[in-house]
Amino acid sequence: MNILANYKVCFIMDGHLTRSTNSRTGSNLFDERTSPLVQVSGQTGEFRTGQGGSYTCKVTEGETLLSRSSQSEERLNCVESLCKTAMQCIKNNSLKLKDLTVKYDGQAASIEGLETRLDQLEQKEKSEQRRETGESKSSGQNNELPRLSVLVSEHDEKLSAHALRFQILESTSYDGQMIWKINDYSRRKREAVNEKTLSLYSQPFYTSKYGYKMCARVYLNGDGEGKGTHCSLFFVMMKGNYDALLPWPFKNKVTMYLLDLGPNKQHYKDSFRPDPHSSSFQKPKSDMNIASGCPLFVDQCNFEESQINGNGKTVSYLKDDTVFFRFLVDTSNVFM
Incomplete structure (x- = not known):
């Protein structure tokens, strides 16, 4: 860096001003015989030539500029840093x-x-x-199934009960007579033999609209002394709505029939008069009294197959796997 740029300098030799150069004019500060500045001390500097001569220059202006230049350089270095x-x-x-x-x-x-x-x-x-x-x-839903099954079963039972009730009402008689039809005899007989269903009850019937209430009971495979050999048929007194108006014990004659389904109509029958001392014919205290009738009503062999009776006529009590019983109660002395 040319530290004398823009400076006005004077060259003094042997105490006399020999040359003055302003760097701003663009003129050369030194001639060819002068050497570079090697030291500046205070306001003067000594320049030495290659021939051993020396020049002394005095800085007349630029001290302040030099100081500012140094500061600028320091600042520049600081900025660079x-x-x-x-x-x-x-x-x-x-x-x-x-x-x-x-x-x-x-x-x-x-x-x-x-x-x-x-x-x-x-x-x-x-x-x-x-x-x-x-x-x-x-x-x-699974938890509901058992309850629904129970409800359905109860509903079916109610329907069956209503159906039975209507059937009973349709077949109920009020003149002391009742005809009882038993279907599926073979199955029912087999159930009786196997003791699955020992007996069957008929629909109720009455001596009059306000009279005694009765029904029949049959053991197809027999009961008591007729078990396994005979068909046992019984008469049952039932509790009615008008029992308080009727005379007790029950004394009316009862006739029971096994109907001949052949053309000869040779019906088999048996009858009895109630024992007034038997509990079976007293005023009922429960739904039914104890059944009373004929444990040896008819031999099973005599009505399960067609037979010739004592009159030489063919009888047939079982037809199309169906049998019919008839009950007839004497109502001549019944006033209700």
């Missing part, structure tokens, strides 16, 4: 920013993965809720 520091900070910040960008990308990928996982968990939870709801409904 600050720039280098700033560039290093920028570089470091760029590296940190790059690291942060990488971390951000990784965190973004992690967040996206977490969001995907969260969606999967939500879908799974919804599926489980739907399944639990379905299982709950299914469980509730």
Whole structure:
């Protein structure tokens, strides 16, 4: 750096001013014989030539500019240092920013993965809720099935009871007579033999609309002394709505028939008069009294197959797996 630029200098040799040069004019400060400035002390500087001569220059102007130049150079160096520091900070910040960008990308990928996982968990939870709801409904329905089955069974029983009631009402007689039809004789007989259903009851019948209430009971495989050999047929007094108006004990004659289904109509019958001392013919205290009748009413072989009776006529009591019984109660002395 030319520290004498823009300075006005004077060259003195042997105490005399020999040359004056203003650097602003663009003229050369030194001639070819002069050498570069090697030292400046105070306001004067000594220049030496290559031939051993020397020049003394005196700085008449520029002291202040030199000081300012030094300060500017220091400031420039400081600025350069600050720039280098700033560039290093920028570089470091760029590296940190790059690291942060990488971390951000990784965190973004992690967040996206977490969001995907969260969606999967939500879908799974919804599926489980739907399944639990379905299982709950299914469980509730399964728990309802036994109750519904019971209700259906009770409903069927009520329907059967009503059907039986209507059937009874349709077949009920009020003149002391009753014809009892038994279908599926073979099955019912088999059930009696196997002691699954020992006896059957008929529909009720009456001596009059306000008279005695009665029914019949049969043991197809016999009862008591007729068990296994005979068909046992009995008469049963039932509790009626008008018993308080009727005379007791019951004394009317009862005739029981096994009807011949052939053309000869040779019906088999037996009859009896009630024992007034028997509990079977007293005023009923429960739904039915003890049955009374004929344990040896008819031999099973005599009515399960067609037979020739004592009159030489063929009788047939069983036809199309069906038998008929008839009850006839004497109502001549019944006034109700």
